[in-house]
Amino acid sequence: MWLFRSKTALEDIDLFKGFTDWHSHILPGVDDGIPDMESALGVLERYEQLGVRAVWLTPHVMEDIPNATIELQQRFDELSSTYAGPLKLNLAAEYMLDNGFKERLSNDDLLCIGPPDSRMLLVETSYFSPPMDLYGIVERIRENGYQPLLAHPERYLYMDNSDYERLLSMGVQFQCNITSLTGVYGNDACQKFLTFLANGWIKVLGTDIHRLGSFNHAIARKCISGKHRKLLNF
Numbered sequence: 001m002w003l004f005r006s007k008t009a010l011e012d013i014d015l016f017k018g019f020t021d022w023h024s025h026i027l028p029g030v031d032d033g034i035p036d037m038e039s040a041l042g043v044l045e046r047y048e049q050l051g052v053r054a055v056w057l058t059p060h061v062m063e064d065i066p067n068a069t070i071e072l073q074q075r076f077d078e079l080s081s082t083y084a085g086p087l088k089l090n091l092a093a094e095y096m097l098d099n100g101f102k103e104r105l106s107n108d109d110l111l112c113i114g115p116p117d118s119r120m121l122l123v124e125t126s127y128f129s130p131p132m133d134l135y136g137i138v139e140r141i142r143e144n145g146y147q148p149l150l151a152h153p154e155r156y157l158y159m160d161n162s163d164y165e166r167l168l169s170m171g172v173q174f175q176c177n178i179t180s181l182t183g184v185y186g187n188d189a190c191q192k193f194l195t196f197l198a199n200g201w202i203k204v205l206g207t208d209i210h211r212l213g214s215f216n217h218a219i220a221r222k223c224i225s226g227k228h229r230k231l232l233n234f
Contacts, residue, residue, distance in 0.1 A: 010181065013229055020052075021207050022204040024058060024209050026044070027059045027075055040079060044085060045085070054088035056091075061093045092113035095123045096125070097124070098131065112146070152189075176196060181224065184214075
């Protein structure tokens with residue numbers, strides 16, 4: 001019981017004050033995330049209450065969700081013109097490393113994340129198995145002048161420390177989901193997150209928010225110890 005009482009919810013540790021969300025599915029009506037403009041504005045209002053400073057809108061781009069760059073930009077412009085609050089909104093995308101990505105990479109048809117001169121790309125794989133020639137794809141991304149930022153690496157069931165260390169040695173950076181700490185993706189993802197945190201492997205954090213209700217539920221769960229709270233101030 002003492003251990004339970006000693007833990008704190010994410011929403012109660014001021015983590016979100018000044019926070020930049022590097023991974024979200026708030027751009028409405030483009031993927032499996034927030035479905036409409038009204039719901040998107042509700043998420044942004046909640047972010048304001050938490051003290052979030054900026055958010056990267058990173059809709060899925062994959063063979064099953066072949067969002068065109070120009071269409072995402074148009075939808076982003078609609079949201080930006082409708083939203084009148086203080087949050088800084090930025091547009092990027094979360095790219096599945098599939099055949100469609102290879103074509104986009106060849107055509108230089110990509111939305112980068114981060115400062116304009118960083119040319120970072122938020123990329124993901126299946127949770128269960130790697131794409132064919134994963135390390136070759138990473139090399140091609142680098143050869144084309146981009147910096148791979150791997151989305152939620154703690155959630156990949158097929159990866160272990162040797163995989164993570166190899167990716168890091170190739171210049172891949174890690175974006176982890178802060179809600180992994182709450183156990184919503186299972187204990188394995190939570191433990192991997194804590195390992196990454198202790199090793200200094202996390203570059204940036206995101207929420208990967210798809211629905212406001214599930215996000216609110218996650219951040220209300222008591223999951224943060226004093227030790228973890230100190231490590232999160234990286």
